[in-house]
Amino acid sequence: MASGSVGERIAAYRRRRGLSQTALAGLVGRSESWLSQVERGIRSVDRLSVLLDLAKVLHVDVEALTGAPWQYAPNGGSVPDSLSEVRQFLSRYDSLLGVAPDRPTTVPELDLAVTAAHEAYQAARYEDVIAGLPALLSQADSLHRTAFDGRRDVLIGYSAAYALAAKLLTKVGAGDLSILAADRCATAAVEADSMTARGLAAYQVVCALLRSERPEDAEPLAVGMAEEAQRNARADRPTLASVAGSLWLIAAVIASRRTEQAEAWRRLDQAQALADMLGADGNHAWTAFGPTNVGIHRVSVAAELGDPAAALRAAESVDLDRLPKGLKSRRAQMHLHLGWAEAQRKRDADAVLHLLEAERIAPESVRYNVIVGELVRGMLARQKRGGRTSALHNLALRAGVLR
Template identity: 65%
Template sequence: MVSGSIGERIAAYRRRRGLSQTTLAGLIGRSESWLSQVERGVRSVDRMSILLDMAKVLHVDVESLTGRPWQYAPNGGTTPADLDEVRRYFARYDHLLGEDAVPILNSASLRSLAANAHQRYQSAEYDGVVTDLPEILLAADSLHRVSGTEDRREMLLSYVSTYVVAAKLLTKMGAADLAQLAADRCANAALEADSLEAQGMAAYQVVCALLRADRPEDAESLALKMASRLATQARSDAPSLVSVAGSLWLISAVIAGRRTDRVEAYGRLDQAERLAAMLGHDANFAWTAFGPTNVAIHRVSVAAELGDAREALEVATAVDPDALPAGLNSRRAQVYLDLAWAQAQRKRDSEAILHLLEAERVAPNAIRYNVVVREMVREMLARSKRTKFTALHNLAVRAGVLD
């Protein structure tokens, strides 16, 4: 493996492939001056997808460019040790052995249990949800396998809600295989329930799982098709349907941003904004956190995905995180994470650290389970005076970057 900084590695592998800066920059959709600055260490690579594109063009893996293990992810990375219990649960097939557990909950109780898990997830209390998840899934599966249930549709909707929060959490934790399995169980139950809203919720989780598995093309196709399908049925007296449709437009905008398609990204944000206007206020229907403020937060995120630090800082001035409903800590933290990224790209590390500290104050786990944050902290550490017990050093320890 070539040694040196990321910029030096990129330059070495580029020369090994016999490519000029102009050619490589064109192949990854960036300017020659941008690539020159990266190779000279003047600026950092501003998006994960750019590293992936470079690796493909240069015929190397991403680790060869970064010099350390790398996991592509939409958001997340560090896996808690007790996820092992969740993995063991998914490996159980008691029903094939005739060992089904007797249901201990009815549909209403299961939905209440799932709602509590959703609330804790949205408050970024990930560790607690991980601990409780096997028990919650067991309750859902045992009820699901009871034939002839009188309220079967209600049970199916409760089951979907349960596996939606499971898929969210597993995607956040980086367990792509389990996230896809959970999302698939959502989809099957949503189809049986004949609920368009539930199908949209399941589709969103499949999209997130596909992104985690590094399949952005498949994720984008599903997001767009389902968003378009739901949008035809969206109306002001169906707020959950509006919210799910809007969320699918938002994630499709982020995907477009990752492949540097500015027109598509902002066009999809506009579609989401129209649905937010139909909804009329910030809300959390179907556990989407969808509304005008979340659209505004995504405008910052899309600017960050496009690598436009100046735009991210500008559009952030229109965001009021306190306008979100209570409990949506992870959404509140996101705008501070994007602002930290923008300031770090401009090498204003003091401002970046302040934004990261604010994000940590709002949702501590939003720092530890975010791969972008850890890469940002590593870059700032490389630029800093290696003094222990500074704010950056202490943040790096809490984020899992340093021991």
């Protein structure tokens, strides 16, 4: 692995590939002057999608460019340990071996377990969710194999459990496992013949595909399912409307990663229409969908497009206090975007304040975010050596950027 800053690593791998700055910049849709500034450490890579594109063109993993594992934060050691148990469970296929469940469960019991896990996930307690995931999925598998009365409810409960698993595994970067969990979720949703379950499953498949760097596969599913769900959405069916809106939001993010600005805003407008129809923020089917979440995604899309001024303007109309109680990860995400925007404008003190606020709200939401490390490294490079006892320095230590 090349040493040095992200910019120095990009330069080293670019030269190894025999590419000029002009050629590499063109392949990732940026200017030669932008790449020159990145390689010299004057600016940081301002979009996750660009970091992914650079890694793909240079034939290296993202980790080779960032200098640290990007699935997990360097100081997130307990998550990989727990994740090995999840991987082991998903690889056992007890049903094929005829292994009987330890204890039969019921739909209400499974629903309670899924609810508790979703609450922990939305509070950004990811390590807690991973620790309990094998037991939760064992419950779901047990019910799926042994319960035949009320089969539709069984399938919906099973699908919900694996949707939660896919969501969490995508968050921590376990791409192979998240696709497996999302596929099991989708299979059960189709068998249950539930539009809501199908929409939720589609959303998790899309997220897993994006995490595995397959936006070309994710986009048609996101848009197609959003259109189908929206045709059936009504004000008196808030769950389905929320699912449709969430699909439009992830479709907007996909468009922004392809730098299709007009299409990204159009998809956000589709989501806005559904949010306006609902009239209030909600958390139906754990989607966190509503007017405020649409506003947060306007900030997200501006960030993905590399436009800090637009991100800051969009944030002015977002009132995080309107979000339902418990959505800590969503609140923290807003501050992460604003931290990025302020860092791009070289307003590092304001950027640090947003990162610290995100950390206060949901520490694990900061710890397992690949962009945070890059932001902190960029600001450290601009900071005078005499200021290394600052809040930024302490944040860098906690994030594993400094040892």
